[in-house]
Amino acid sequence: MRILWTVMVVGIFLMVASCGKAPGSTEIIGKWKCGALNRTIEFRQDGSLTMQDAAITQNGTYQLKGSRLEIKFETLPQPVIWKVSLSGQNLVIVIGEGRNTEAFTFERVQ
Secondary structure, rough: HHHHHHHHHHHHHHHHHHHOOOOOOOOEEEEEEEEEOEEEEOOOOOOOEEEEEEEEEEEEEEEOOOOOOEEEOOOOOOOOOEEEEEEEEEEEEEEHHHHHHHHEEEEOOO
C-alpha cells in the first residue's frame, strides 16, 4: 500500500511539473525593447529569436518553461539561462544569481 501511495504521489507531481509554458508561449511572442540598454529582443512563434543593439545582432532559439528562459545563441557554445516574468506590456529579465543579479525591463513594441 505504501509503494502504491508513493507511486501515485510521484505521478501527480510529475504531471503538475510538466504543465509549464511550452516553447513559443503566446505571452512572450513579439518584439520587446529595453531603453536602458538600447536593445530589442524579438521572440517568434517558431522558437527563434533575434536580439539586437546598436553594435550587434544575435540570432538563436529559445525555450520558455515557466519563468525559466533558455536561449541558444548561434555565436555561443553554451545556452544562456534567464529568469523572466511578464506583467502586462512589460517583460522583466533577470540575469545572474546572488550578488551578481541584474534585472532589465523590456516593453512590448509589437
